[in-house]
Amino acid sequence: xxxxxxxxxxxxxxxxxxxxxxxxxxxxxxxxxxxxxxxxxxxxxxxxxxxxxxxxxxxxxxxxxxxxxxxxxxxxxxxxxxxxxxxxxxxxxxxxxxxxxxxxxxxxxxxx
Amino acid sequence: xxxxxxxxxxxxxxxxxxxxxxxxxxxxxxxxxxxxxxxxxxxxxxxxxxxxxxxxxxxxxxxxxxxxxxxxxxxxxxxxxxxxxxxxxxxxxxxxxxxxxxxxxxxxxxxxx
Numbered sequence: 001x002x003x004x005x006x007x008x009x010x011x012x013x014x015x016x017x018x019x020x021x022x023x024x025x026x027x028x029x030x031x032x033x034x035x036x037x038x039x040x041x042x043x044x045x046x047x048x049x050x051x052x053x054x055x056x057x058x059x060x061x062x063x064x065x066x067x068x069x070x071x072x073x074x075x076x077x078x079x080x081x082x083x084x085x086x087x088x089x090x091x092x093x094x095x096x097x098x099x100x101x102x103x104x105x106x107x108x109x110x111x112x
Numbered sequence: 113x114x115x116x117x118x119x120x121x122x123x124x125x126x127x128x129x130x131x132x133x134x135x136x137x138x139x140x141x142x143x144x145x146x147x148x149x150x151x152x153x154x155x156x157x158x159x160x161x162x163x164x165x166x167x168x169x170x171x172x173x174x175x176x177x178x179x180x181x182x183x184x185x186x187x188x189x190x191x192x193x194x195x196x197x198x199x200x201x202x203x204x205x206x207x208x209x210x211x212x213x214x215x216x217x218x219x220x221x222x223x224x225x
Binding site: 032034036041042043044045046049089093099100102103104105 | 116118145153154155157160204206212213214215216217218219221
């Protein structure tokens with residue numbers, strides 16, 4: 001049973017554009033929502049994360065928007081660059097030390 | 113954050129054989145995790161390995177197929193036993209580095225022929 005649903009599966013954006021990836025969850029016990037970035041041949045690396053007590057978190061060009069009532073969260077990449085081309089995974093976690101539940105992943109391609 | 117060294121980085125194996133993957137961490141960690149990532153797919157947790165106790169396996173994964181060792185707080189191995197082409201995947205080691213954070217190794221890309 002997929003507890004975190006991610007869309008789109010793939011995304012193509014022009015350089016300088018905004019990339020938006022969406023995730024929805026069902027388990028209301030989740031209280032930590034990280035995004036991971038994975039380049040080919042590498043393991044996933046933590047990009048940015050949010051707790052449900054805030055609606056938005058921004059780190060440089062990367063922003064998470066969180067809608068607790070809708071049980072949705074999204075990643076926005078502003079001024080997308082070719083170097084951002086990677087696979088992005090949203091994830092959710094119930095408590096510290098508990099397992100991560102991953103979304104299906106989004107393959108982002110930023111064209112120059 | 114912790115640095116994970118995973119070996120081998122890739123291997124091509126004959127069906128019916130076994131491969132042991134090593135995960136070395138540069139600091140002591142309580143919990144280590146093993147994931148499988150099939151081509152173009154998301155990550156699936158295989159098992160959680162705590163030092164001094166038996167590994168805890170997720171539904172669909174069994175110890176006979178994926179035996180895990182955790183001899184100390186910086187090292188773990190995952191063995192993929194009696195391999196078939198369906199075992200061709202990327203296998204990733206992960207550790208919990210702080211209250212919520214996880215760090216992943218670069219993975220072992222396994223091809224079974």
